[in-house]
Amino acid sequence: MIRVIAFDLDDTLWYVGPVIKRAESILADWLEKEVPGYSYEPSTLMPIRETLLSEDPSLGHRLTAFRQQLIKASLVSYLDEQSAASHAEGAMEIFLAARNEVEFFEGALDTLRDIARSFQLGAITNGNADIYRLGLNDCFSFAFSAEQVGAPKPAPDLFHAALAHTGCEPAQMVYVGDDPIKDVDAANEVGLHTIWMKSNDKLIKGESNPDETIDDIRALPDAIRKLVDR
Ligand SMILES: [Mg+2]
Incomplete structure (x- = not known):
């Protein structure tokens, strides 16, 4: 039964394709407005992605944690550690909200x-x-x-x-x-x-x-x- x-x-x-594309674009706009001089570029994120994954392969299925760490790591050359962490947290909230607008x-x-x-x-x-x-x-x-x-x-x-x-x-x-x-x-x-x-x-x-x-x-x-x- x-x-x-x-x-x-x-x-x-x-x-899901269009949802992620839109969420990525909203995320990029938000970060670029919040952090002057920063540009959210897939090409610059790729090497950081590889490094994070090799340090912690479990990030491969922990998509929220992965994205947040990726954003934080990409921000550290623009912001101090603590500010990078809080911006990554804020950015992730923006992304998740958009990612669930389907x-x-x-x-x-x-x-x-x-x-x-x-x-x-x-x-x-x-x-x-x-x-x-x-x-x-x-x-x-x-x-x-x-x-x-x-x-x-x-x-x-x-x-x-x-x-x-x-x-x-x-x-x-x-x-x-x-x-x-x-x-x-x-x-x-x-x-x-x-x-x-x-x-x-x-x-x-x-x-x-x-x-x-x-x-x-x-x-x-x-x-x-x-x-x-x-
Ligand atoms: Mg499916």
Whole structure:
């Protein structure tokens, strides 16, 4: 008996590319206004990024911590240590606010609210989208991020955290995601039901098949019904 529907967020409920691009641009404007002479350039950040990652590889999945440290490190030639740290903190707040201003796929919110009447919903994400900032906390009752749990998908840790939290057996949970490997293969491996949201034409191939495939989030209730009826 299926009880819980868990979701990947980015590219499953909205396109993440434009969201990050806009958030980066808002972040750059803010920093350049706050710190005279500073320019937020991806090309100058790249070497700092490499250094930070080699010092602490876990930053690879701790996206919020990573970005904040990156900003701070890029500011130290313009500001004293303490001021760089506080500006990095302020900048991160600006970025996160913008990063959670997303344009949901058409019908996504209505679909989620509809499903939430019959199932418990939650988020399982590698990124730093936040159900509270997104206003999804009215229909989502849990959220686990790679940053919290310590290992990104396709590792099983996030799924195990959601199973423990909901007290579900794997067969009682459906996972909906867009990535054939990090979402579909990873959730299949743990024993969850999977629905592949084919939101783009990425050519990545997974090793396993989803139980159902949709290319419009509004088709989700029907896909879930098919799983329930099996
Ligand atoms: Mg995704």
